[in-house]
Amino acid sequence: MKKEAINVGIVGLGTVGQGVIRVLRENKEFIEQKIFPRKIVLKRIADKDRNKILPESELYKIFTDSTQEVVVDPEIDIIVETIGGFEPARSFIVQALKSGKHVVTANKEVIARAGYEILNLAQENRIYFLFEASVASGIPIIGALSHSLTSYKLKEIIGILNGTTNYILTKMSEEDKEYNEALKEAQKKGYAEADPSKDIDGFDACNKIFILSAIAFRAKIDPDKIYYEGIRNISKLDIQYARELGYTIKLLALAADDGQQLDIKVHPALVPKRHTMANVNGAYNGILLRGEGFGDLTFSGLGAGALPAGSMIVSDIVNIVNNFDNYKNYYSCFKKKEIKDFKKTQSPFYLRIRVKDRPGVLAEIARSFAKNEVSFASVIQKGEAGGIVDIVFLTHRAKEGDVQEALKEVIRLECVEKICSTIRVVEI
Known part of the structure; x- marks a missing residue:
């Protein structure tokens, strides 16, 4: 017989955690249409702040200041981690997965630093670790x-x-x-x-x-x-x-x-x-x-906010409920790939250089760039002649490393006061 009531526990009741509660309660009927005949039951909620102010008085009946109490509760099927930061969030996630609980999170720091390890653990235990809200909040990317x-x-x-x-x-x-x-x-x-x-x-x-x-x-x-x-x-x-x-x-x-x-x-x-x-x-x-x-x-x-993030977390909960008895491995086949050395990447550049306005300045600067194989698409002087002025350069496409080497030479020129800005131009 299929389990009809899927129990959820939330750890961390900041902006996102309370957003999840709000979405679950305000849209209960609509959500249940998506998961019929199952139901989502909010079983326990936890935050280390025992004086946490909750939006409805009845929520205090399921509140605890012990995250551990929620993680080890044998009746809870899905843990929502909205603590944030790397630790103790990572440890709670790992503990929950090892105990057979599905986990939903918005924690990009944990995923960036321990995501492969956690996904492997979830796969070994044939349970879900989902994280739709971790990137771009309300966008289901x-x-x-x-x-x-x-x-x-x-x-x-x-x-x-x-x-x-x-x-x-x-x-x-x-x-x-x-x-x-x-x-x-x-x-x-x-x-x-x-x-x-x-x-x-x-x-x-x-x-x-x-x-x-x-x-x-x-x-x-x-x-x-x-x-x-x-x-x-x-x-x-x-x-x-x-x-x-x-x-x-x-x-x-x-x-x-x-x-x-x-x-x-x-x-x-x-x-x-x-x-x-x-x-x-x-x-x-x-x-x-x-x-x-x-x-x-x-x-x-x-890209942020209680309801955008909360709605994406709830979408992951719904996904788990609908596939509760039919495990699917969404994230596998990761092949090791190298990241290109940033100095070898290429783009046009916007450069703003502050100089003493006198004859020959442009020629001196241009020489340093030419020596490093960087050429200019346009040059505009900003400010009144005769004093300290800014020169704005747009370069043609050039290697990052070549531009940085050229700038090291330029800053040593007597006529140059400051390298104000180095911004890449993206050719979309």
């Missing part, structure tokens, strides 16, 4: 990659995967705000943490592009070899000059398969204003998938 886009090989992923940085860059672009001003506004509105470093330094986006690359390219890769860079050094001037040149600046997570190596990286980039990805604004995420056969597919949606 992992399901698209693992279930839908299985007929042709994917060639490329271009993603705006962090809502915090996209919100900041949008405010800088649309309202002419400086970086620090836009960051404070993002924090005030809840789009940025008190310590926003994981977001603004590119670490969060790095974890997410790792997850997408592993699934899209069926690859076993080392996340520590992915180059990532954030938006701390992007100024209002760069936003303005990029606009004049026909570009918008976005923090992009990029992955491409050349058949031998994977080119995976995260960095700010100039994106042509006419392109769809340049118009993904605010706290929204956007993902472009490029593949053989189906061409370009673009996904866009809210």
Whole structure:
């Protein structure tokens, strides 16, 4: 006889955990239509804060401040992990899987650092470890990659995967705000943490592009070899000059398969204003998938928040319930692949260099770049003649390593005050 009541336990009752509770309760009837004749029963919820404020009084009847109590409960079938961070979340997930419980999480840090190990453990025990909400929150991108886009090989992923940085860059672009001003506004509105470093330094986006690359390219890769860079050094001037040149600046997570190596990286980039990805604004995420056969597919949606993440977690719960007696291994066949040395990657560059305005400056700078096989597509001087001015260069496509070597020489020139900005241009 099939088990009709599937018991769920939630560990971690922050924004996402409470979002899951809200989705389960507010949409109970609609969800049960999807899983009939089964039902989802919220059995236990846990948070280390014993004074946690819950949205409804009856939830206190199933509340505990002991995560362990939920993990070891023999009646619970599915654990939802929304603690966040690497430990103790990883240990709770492993313990739950070893005890035969299915696990759903939104924890990209655990997946990036221990995902292969955890997926192997789940496979050995023929139970589910699902993580749709770990990337782009409300966008069902992992399901698209693992279930839908299985007929042709994917060639490329271009993603705006962090809502915090996209919100900041949008405010800088649309309202002419400086970086620090836009960051404070993002924090005030809840789009940025008190310590926003994981977001603004590119670490969060790095974890997410790792997850997408592993699934899209069926690859076993080392996340520590992915180059990532954030938006701390992007100024209002760069936003303005990029606009004049026909570009918008976005923090992009990029992955491409050349058949031998994977080119995976995260960095700010100039994106042509006419392109769809340049118009993904605010706290929204956007993902472009490029593949053989189906061409370009673009996904866009809210990249954070209680309900977007909560709805994707519930979609994973529904998936498990519908396949409760018919285990399917969604994530296998990971083949080891190398990540291309970042110094060998190529792109055009936007460079802003501050110089003393005098005859021969351009020739001196051009010589250093030419020696390193970097040529210019355009050169624009900004500022009044005779003083300290900025020169904006757009290069032709060049190797990362060659550009960096050229810049080392340029900064030593007597006429150069500062290398203000080095931003890659993405040719979409």
